Amino acid sequence: MFSKQTYQSRRQHLKKEVKQGILLFPGNGESGMNYKDNWYPFRQDSTFLYYTGINNIPDIYFAIDIDEDREILFGNDPTPEEMVWTGAADPLADLAGKSGIATVKPFGELAGFIRAQKQKGRTIHFLPPYRAETTVQLSDLLGIPVGEVEKHKSDAFIKAVVKQRSVKSGEEIEEINKAVNITAQMHTYAIRNAVPGKTEKEIAGDLQAIAIGGGGNISFPIILTKNGQYLHNHATQAVIGEGDLILCDCGAETAMNYAGDMTRTFPAGKTFSPLQKEVYNIVLDAHNSAVEALKPGIRFKDVHLLACTRLTEGLKGMGLMKGDTEEAVAAGAHTLFFQCGLGHMMGMDVHDMENLGEAYVGYTDNLKKSTEFGLKSLRLGKELEAGYVLTVEPGIYFNPFLIDAWKAQKKYSDFVNYDEVEKFKGFGGIRVEEDFVITDSGSTLLGDPLAKTPEAIEELKNS
């Protein structure tokens, strides 16, 4: 965990921003898999962790009472009999002390505390819950029907948290660098070991082992697939074959829950085919163009559209698209090949703060998210600021279902050469993804550089 001052100062800023009421932070509980006590790996809520630094302890809540200027951690230390099962644990009072929280109360006192504040007419601020357990708890605590909890989330609290968590401090960048470097180790392993005869799951399992060995876990379900044309296609028992193009999109999170998220696409065999290289280089050009454009003040939506333009130019060069590039991009014709967004915020969540709402995290009151296919999957559109951490991940995906559907509808036929595209229905997909922090003058790559050109990937693969 960071220093006591870090957490104290984070909470100080937050209190000033929200101004009044009680800020309620539900910590996560254990999450049952196939019965209540067979748990998925515990994952603390990121916002709870951001303001308290207390990880790996389920079933604790934190409250900041702005009105009476007090901070209380609600939770129970294990009994000696529970320690028969779990072993020793640091007392909650010690953990609270490390982050400068003065008061710890038994969990059983939480409900009474909330009731008392409500009776005083205080506002109880909470963030939108993403686990049903938390929704049910908040429903009980606040006397709101389960189906209506979401509606009562606090906009003021959300906006203050988003403002604060969006700008990463130096110590956070250091931690993200660690996550990205473990992520790069995973990719190095994948590039060398995802070879013909292995199953996708065998490699995915090994990648998860690297993430776990790094002290944390994977930051999201591993995509390791010979069917990269599907954007979030998780590893299966499919056996990798000689000509396969492998798309690996994975990331580690550190013991402090900071995430990395990278993608590399590489041949299962020793080398890319000339055609694979050609498409790869179009994606890489879009990637590099986008990275060069990163700086404070630019709208990420415009960086996205720049990447789309570069992809369209490249696809025109291959005879897959045609017509005026600007018109094609404005119409959305490129979304036949690039169906999603260029990137997203990254931090303690791999899609940082996604549960707080893209309207707050990625957009503003003046820039709302588009509802058009393609742009509606762009999670980040607003002007960048120094300290933002984000991914850049353009791609070209030959999705046979989409090609068939749009060809039948003659959709975008002014811009797409379907006869040529038809030949690529078995090609797969290519994505190149890296993580960046926005600096005062541009951006800096996070983590140490990893092979990115087709030539460098071939060299790494065969070294």
Place this chain on the structure above:
Amino acid sequence: MFSKQTYQSRRQHLKKEVKQGILLFPGNGESGMNYKDNWYPFRQDSTFLYYTGINNIPDIYFAIDIDEDREILFGNDPTPEEMVWTGAADPLADLAGKSGIATVKPFGELAGFIRAQKQKGRTIHFLPPYRAETTVQLSDLLGIPVGEVEKHKSDAFIKAVVKQRSVKSGEEIEEINKAVNITAQMHTYAIRNAVPGKTEKEIAGDLQAIAIGGGGNISFPIILTKNGQYLHNHATQAVIGEGDLILCDCGAETAMNYAGDMTRTFPAGKTFSPLQKEVYNIVLDAHNSAVEALKPGIRFKDVHLLACTRLTEGLKGMGLMKGDTEEAVAAGAHTLFFQCGLGHMMGMDVHDMENLGEAYVGYTDNLKKSTEFGLKSLRLGKELEAGYVLTVEPGIYFNPFLIDAWKAQKKYSDFVNYDEVEKFKGFGGIRVEEDFVITDSGSTLLGDPLAKTPEAIEELKNS
């Protein structure tokens, strides 16, 4: 999946057993980790899977209408636009067909179906939910407040499912054998690789990779620890040292969700110390004595007590316990060293059917679970039947907190030599666990045998 006939016959038996009403099977949904769409690995509900064979598809429900003799799967096939993200999926109608389910309806029709059956005065049977999402769904579907859903679970449905799932068929045993053999590979790896300098999590990650590579996943969170004195102590970032005794309790589940669950305890260095060997052999003797006693008709509680007797005898031999063995075990003095139960049922859940309730799975109307320390953690007490699959896992755990607490209370001081026990507060814990199926005349070990004596473990370790 098994043959269509398997699933049809399972459902046929179930219908006969419950006799009337609607049997409702909620399939599991995706489970969000740190935001809604960052998913833990999908895990289908075991009972849903047992009767439908449909795995890896979230958000589907199955209903058997006994009164009108019809079976309906409720769920939605992905849209072409969803397939941009997920790729192709087998149509639900095909999956339903493979298990002999004739009717598939859109998920949106489920609520109306349930409402109509309730209006006809039909009983809607459901099992106790273990995920809050399911509780909330059942609350909405059935018009029961969230906090009261559990109370309305169907005893008839629970009892029928427990009766059926408790006795494993030949094809199930084959699948469990697979799971146990992957589990044994994990242990072989751990014994050879959990050496000084590695962290617990590094090894745990590698073990999970073996489970995932086997086609499924881990069947429960991996226990790989140099602090084996704590029963469920999960892997941490602690570095393994030269003299450490490592306890590894882990299991794989297959792609069909059948579980394995084994424990081995071994030295981090090349050999056990003479003292470690001495304690190990006491546990092994208890283990072997218990295994020899397994047969249809014997109460597992009596097998547990037999193991406790053997442990007590051994601990007396070492001067750690004293007095009359039978009296010591009857008093519970051995629970200072063996705080839990001898084993549990195993199948599609590693603690098979735990969510259905131990009162049904492990006990009967005539044999209720004890509330005493030790026995209250014995998940299985009732008479064994041919086809039951269970674990045998005695252990000796020197838990310093418990030793301090009981010594201060002079608890069991007629039976415990605390002065001697004091010397073992840094010893750790030892457990030996294997999986068995009860046969007509005794039991059969599941999976291929794995090194179990100290000598065999040392040989495996150094080979």
